[in-house]
Amino acid sequence: MADSWASSPEARARMQSNKSRDTKPELALRSAVHARGLRYRVSAKPLAGVRRTADLVFPRARVAVFLDGCFWHGCPEHHTVASSNAKFWADKVEGNRARDRDTDGRLADAGWVSVRIWEHEDVGEAAQRVEDVVRGRIVEGR
Template sequence: MADVFTPEKRSYVMSRIRGGNTKPELALRSMLHRMGYRFTVNGPKNRTLPGRPDVVLPKHRTVIFVHGCFWHGHEHCPDFRIPSTRTDWWINKIEGNRARDLRAENALRSLGWHVVTIWACALKNSKARLWLEPRLGKLLGQPATVR
């Protein structure tokens, strides 16, 4: 199937994909803050740690990555499927993202950080967030409420 956009329009559409402050990240940060966690988003540790984590909880020595289901290849997720065009390119791209994620996670663990990955589908809507919220404390290795 041919692309429905011209190359110029496709370039524009792809340039609008944000790298930070995405809706899932904002939803997670709101949830963490409500639960009493304090964290950094653009602090000095965020920029220097391997993989540039989305959220750093220095007090708990924990980092959180919010992975988009498509870009990071969330298996068995309805939001992830390999596109039917340029399949080989997309497989290489997503496998490369997964390999980079694994390298960053291993590097962080070797530095003594607790690493948590939260998929965008767990933050997609209010029903998904209601499922995640009571489990978040356990994922972070902390009691359900920090206050």
């Protein structure tokens, strides 16, 4: 563990076990959106040449959906401060927030709409928001 970013071998193991896709909240949202008749790409890059991946991508409507974790993206309601290695995690979360803002800006500049959903949000309400945005963009002819 000589060059590890983790504060302990146990912390490293916990962090490595976090999945980057197919989490329970993501699967629930995908299922709810699919049940509404919408079809999408999963874990796709909406913009060529930009290393950013959206959880759901609707290419025709030019909508990218991001399901943000409360800890990783600093949810104003549920984010908790790490008890160990606090500065590292605070910097990490702030970097994630800055990247999220940059991603939203890049997508908007390219004519896309970003939909940001917190992992704690009601799945039905979140799916309705996604449907409203996607169908609205298709009707507009985007």
